[in-house]
Amino acid sequence: MATKIIDEYAEMMKAYEQSGGKVxxxxxxxxxxxxxxxxxVLGKNEVKGLIIEPTPTKDGVDxxxxxxxxTKILYPMALCFGVLPKEGTQIINMEAxxxxxxxxxxxxxxxxxxxxHIVHKMRYKVHIGKHSFFRYKEIHFHGDKGGVExxxxxxxxxxxxxxxxxxxxxxxxxxxxLDIKYNVDVEKGGKLELYSxxxxxxxxxxxxxxxxxxxxxxxxxxxxxxxxxxxxSHSKVVSVVNASAPYSRxxxxxxxxxxxxxxxxxxxxxxxxxxxxxxxHEAAIGSLDSKEIETLQARGLTEEEAIKxxxxxxxx
Amino acid sequence: MGTILEIEDLxxxxxxxxxxxxxxxxxxxxxxxxxxxxNGAGKSSLAxxxxxxxxxKPERGKIIFKGKDITNCSVTERAKAGMTLAWQTPANxxxxxVREYIEIGMKNKxxxxxxEALEKxxxxxxxxxxxxxxxxxxxGERKRIELAAVYAMHPDLVILDEPDSGxxxxxxxxxxxxxxxxxxNGSTVLLITHRDEVAEIxxxxxxxxxxxxxxxxxxxxxxxxxxxxxxxxxxxxxxxxSLAKNERxx
Numbered sequence: 001m002a003t004k005i006i007d008e009y010a011e012m013m014k015a016y017e018q019s020g021g022k023v024x025x026x027x028x029x030x031x032x033x034x035x036x037x038x039x040x041v042l043g044k045n046e047v048k049g050l051i052i053e054p055t056p057t058k059d060g061v062d063x064x065x066x067x068x069x070x071t072k073i074l075y076p077m078a079l080c081f082g083v084l085p086k087e088g089t090q091i092i093n094m095e096a097x098x099x100x101x102x103x104x105x106x107x108x109x110x111x112x113x114x115x116x117h118i119v120h121k122m123r124y125k126v127h128i129g130k131h132s133f134f135r136y137k138e139i140h141f142h143g144d145k146g147g148v149e150x151x152x153x154x155x156x157x158x159x160x161x162x163x164x165x166x167x168x169x170x171x172x173x174x175x176x177x178l179d180i181k182y183n184v185d186v187e188k189g190g191k192l193e194l195y196s197x198x199x200x201x202x203x204x205x206x207x208x209x210x211x212x213x214x215x216x217x218x219x220x221x222x223x224x225x226x227x228x229x230x231x232x233s234h235s236k237v238v239s240v241v242n243a244s245a246p247y248s249r250x251x252x253x254x255x256x257x258x259x260x261x262x263x264x265x266x267x268x269x270x271x272x273x274x275x276x277x278x279x280x281h282e283a284a285i286g287s288l289d290s291k292e293i294e295t296l297q298a299r300g301l302t303e304e305e306a307i308k309x310x311x312x313x314x315x316x
Numbered sequence: 317m318g319t320i321l322e323i324e325d326l327x328x329x330x331x332x333x334x335x336x337x338x339x340x341x342x343x344x345x346x347x348x349x350x351x352x353x354x355n356g357a358g359k360s361s362l363a364x365x366x367x368x369x370x371x372x373k374p375e376r377g378k379i380i381f382k383g384k385d386i387t388n389c390s391v392t393e394r395a396k397a398g399m400t401l402a403w404q405t406p407a408n409x410x411x412x413x414v415r416e417y418i419e420i421g422m423k424n425k426x427x428x429x430x431x432e433a434l435e436k437x438x439x440x441x442x443x444x445x446x447x448x449x450x451x452x453x454x455x456g457e458r459k460r461i462e463l464a465a466v467y468a469m470h471p472d473l474v475i476l477d478e479p480d481s482g483x484x485x486x487x488x489x490x491x492x493x494x495x496x497x498x499x500x501n502g503s504t505v506l507l508i509t510h511r512d513e514v515a516e517i518x519x520x521x522x523x524x525x526x527x528x529x530x531x532x533x534x535x536x537x538x539x540x541x542x543x544x545x546x547x548x549x550x551x552x553x554x555x556x557x558s559l560a561k562n563e564r565x566x
Binding site: 292309315 | 369396420
């Protein structure tokens with residue numbers, strides 16, 4: 001049994017590394033971390049001021065993370081979620097409480113290296129107190145078979161003068177089916193930044209729905225998505241900012257690049273219900289700029305190499 | 317000193333109009349050859365034809381580079397053969413840093429060479445290396461980064477399409493010095509401009525009008541002709557009309 005768990009941990013670490021993570025983080029006592037494979041918690045490290053409370057369930061793990069008031073966590077927390085078999089379901093219910101005057105950065109790698117039919121659902125509740133911050137990066141690695149269905153839903157509140165930044169990146173391997181939803185309220189002086197970067201291929205399906213609600217005076221939101229589509233992939237990006245408080249400011253910036261037979265839709269929705277609020281948007285769907293490609297070709301890259309550089313930079 | 321580039325009887329047609337017609341030129345190795353001409357003379361189109369860009373395939377004629385016919389070669393093949401182009405209005409690249417951009421064309425990538433290239437265009441490497449090559453740069457900054465990138469490539473032939481446009485007077489002296497440095501480093505320069513004060517740094521100059529070379533000589537001679545004749549010329553800006561006239565006179 002112990003050997004099996006060690007093997008599973010090693011395989012998770014291998015996939016973690018393939019997705020760009022640094023394995024050494026999990027052996028550093030100063031770095032808070034958690035490793036979850038399926039519904040098993042394979043490792044956990046807490047640091048002063050940070051409490052990690054995982055509870056295994058039938059299909060996954062419920063995790064409560066609390067950053068205590070007045071604590072700024074020095075090193076970014078490393079999270080590794082994944083399913084190693086070809087088939088399976090993983091449901092992670094995560095609640096993050098960042099108390100007042102507290103802050104943390106976290107990088108989460110979700111790895112499904114052998115996926116043929118995997119469902120990964122992440123229900124995320126984020127509560128950020130006053131004068132606090134939380135930066136969360138989620139990076140996915142799916143292998144090349146496209147058999148993953150990823151459903152991350154995030155709900156949250158950004159407290160007074162606090163900051164929440166969430167970045168979702170899926171550019172290695174196939175996407176499979178992706179359905180992201182964000183719905184975040186921003187209180188007085190708070191700031192929200194949501195970034196989605198996805199490279200869809202073959203028959204991948206991407207659905208992104210991001211919503212920021214500016215409820216407090218001088219609240220701010222930026223919702224930015226970059227989706228590159230190839231083959232017969234399809235995407236729909238709905239970005240919403242509602243501003244109901246005076247001096248609140250929002251901006252939506254969506255760009256989708258289409259190649260081959262892919263299809264993209266972008267729907268920016270901006271709502272203002274206070275005369276002193278302002279929300280702007282920009283959305284662009286198109287092919288790769290031939291001038292960019294030819295510029296890189298004039299430096300000696302082949303067309304395919306140039307496309308890789310342009311797309312890679314766009315999703316960086 | 318031999319010929320590095322020969323263009324023979326080149327025609328480029330866009331729609332029903334000839335942009336370049338019966339174009340012939342020989343560019344000597346390791347010299348700065350200037351192509352001077354008013355806006356609309358076909359100078360940038362010539363640069364795009366030479367680099368093999370899409371939409372700029374000649375209808376007729378040959379391009380010989382280092383003794384090899386490259387008329388049907390791709391942009392990449394031409395670049396690998398030692399030719400490159402600095403665009404008049406360079407493209408932006410969201411997410412790509414200045415350092416990454418400059419390194420793309422370098423044979424031996426090194427931080428030292430990136431810094432050197434930026435210093436050549438009077439940009440402080442500390443301030444610029446990690447900036448992104450996107451619309452956050454001013455037109456002049458982007459232009460100088462373009463020149464730094466082609467400088468770092470050490471090409472055999474560099475086509476500089478209006479390197480002086482959008483550059484302030486003080487920076488113009490840096491750009492002129494950089495062009496001389498290209499030559500010093502063994503590159504041949506094909507300098508496209510409509511400013512006679514930039515043309516003066518060349519070794520040889522050609523006057524282009526309505527898609528043709530109509531005069532050649534020293535930069536001083538061609539600049540004088542350009543100032544005296546081209547500014548008064550009534551066919552400026554209407555090349556197709558004038559070309560039709562020339563064809564009739566032939």
